[in-house]
Amino acid sequence: MHTYERIADLRDALAPAHREGKTIGFVPTMGALHAGHLSLLSRAKAENDLVVMSLFVNPTQFNDIEDFEKYPRDPRRDRELAEGAGVDIVFAPAMEEVYPDGFDTVVAVRGLSDILEGASRPGHFQGVATVVAKLSAIVASTRAYFGEKDYQQLQIIRRMTADLNIPTQVVPCPIVREPDGLAMSSRNVRLSLPEREAATVLNRALKYTQDIADTGVHDAFVLTGWLARTIEVEPLAKLDYAVIVDRETLREVERIDNSPIALVAATFGSVRLIDNRIITPAPGLERRG
Ligand code: AMP
Numbered sequence: 001m002h003t004y005e006r007i008a009d010l011r012d013a014l015a016p017a018h019r020e021g022k023t024i025g026f027v028p029t030m031g032a033l034h035a036g037h038l039s040l041l042s043r044a045k046a047e048n049d050l051v052v053m054s055l056f057v058n059p060t061q062f063n064d065i066e067d068f069e070k071y072p073r074d075p076r077r078d079r080e081l082a083e084g085a086g087v088d089i090v091f092a093p094a095m096e097e098v099y100p101d102g103f104d105t106v107v108a109v110r111g112l113s114d115i116l117e118g119a120s121r122p123g124h125f126q127g128v129a130t131v132v133a134k135l136s137a138i139v140a141s142t143r144a145y146f147g148e149k150d151y152q153q154l155q156i157i158r159r160m161t162a163d164l165n166i167p168t169q170v171v172p173c174p175i176v177r178e179p180d181g182l183a184m185s186s187r188n189v190r191l192s193l194p195e196r197e198a199a200t201v202l203n204r205a206l207k208y209t210q211d212i213a214d215t216g217v218h219d220a221f222v223l224t225g226w227l228a229r230t231i232e233v234e235p236l237a238k239l240d241y242a243v244i245v246d247r248e249t250l251r252e253v254e255r256i257d258n259s260p261i262a263l264v265a266a267t268f269g270s271v272r273l274i275d276n277r278i279i280t281p282a283p284g285l286e287r288r289g
Helices: 005-021 034-045 066-072 075-084 124-139 148-163 187-191 191-196 203-215 219-231
Strands: 002-004 024-030 050-055 089-091 143-147 167-174 237-245 262-268 270-280
Touching: 002 005, 005 024, 005 050, 005 089, 024 066, 024 124, 034 050, 034 075, 034 143, 034 167, 050 124, 075 089, 075 203, 089 124, 124 143, 124 148, 143 148, 148 237, 148 262, 148 270, 167 219, 167 237, 187 270, 203 219, 203 237, 203 262, 203 270, 219 262
Parallel strands: 002 089, 024 050, 024 143, 050 089, 143 167
Antiparallel strands: 237 262, 262 270
16 A cells, blocks of 8 residues: 655556556545445445545634644554555645645535535535545546535535536445444544433434334424434434435425435534434325324
8 A cells, every 4th residue: 555645646656547447446534534434445445446545634624623623633543444444545645735825716516515514614515525626636536435424515525526527426335333323423532421422312313203204204394303302302412403305405305205314413512423314204104293
């Protein structure tokens, strides 16, 4: 496995693969790798000739400087895990390499970026879209792998990739969870023990919402009420939003007939966590309410 810090060096290293028409799988990360990242890497490994992983804590997607500073960093461990997962090339640029003096371009995916996470974290998705556009241009991969844990991010990257005609296939990967159901996240290490326990409420509330849908309740308003209340009764959880939205537009739906997605965000102490789950209607079973 090779690590490159300069764009020019990475391009030189990838040139033969591009010339020979080899497939390149790309997994962008901010490091602090966990089993969620590893699942993306092993999928990329299985589907491509070459796997490139980027390791870059992108400052422009943090709307809160403290969150950026406290973001867990352990590049040596990350490189070891990446090597174990079969990564061929790690791209770990310094901030100035990605944003040199005079850098003046932003990529904004309108609409999708302004709601939900975007409303709570102004500028976040502009930072994400800009860095992913840059990385896509640098790596020029055949496929790029993104987790469904960050569902809104995935939709924004899909939109951007289509709108900007980026010749990379966006591959969504399922959420990897801890044994107790908590979605894996690099931020989980910042939870205190009681907060860590309380955080399982997100997945429990999403599951419970599906359980209620399974009894024949297809009214999204009623289901959203249960979803929100289940989270709100956890004393350590401060609910930001709980919604049931169309899987593409991320607009709230009235009924769950087309299997929309429930998205939740809540803060535990100083740690903001998100989770989601597709809600499917109970076939042939519907009652009022
Ligand atoms: P990050 O390092 O947090 O920017 O995440 C890098 C990639 O890993 C993103 O595409 C995330 O959606 C994905 N990812 C993070 N956590 C998980 C998880 N628990 N399951 C699946 N994918 C994940």
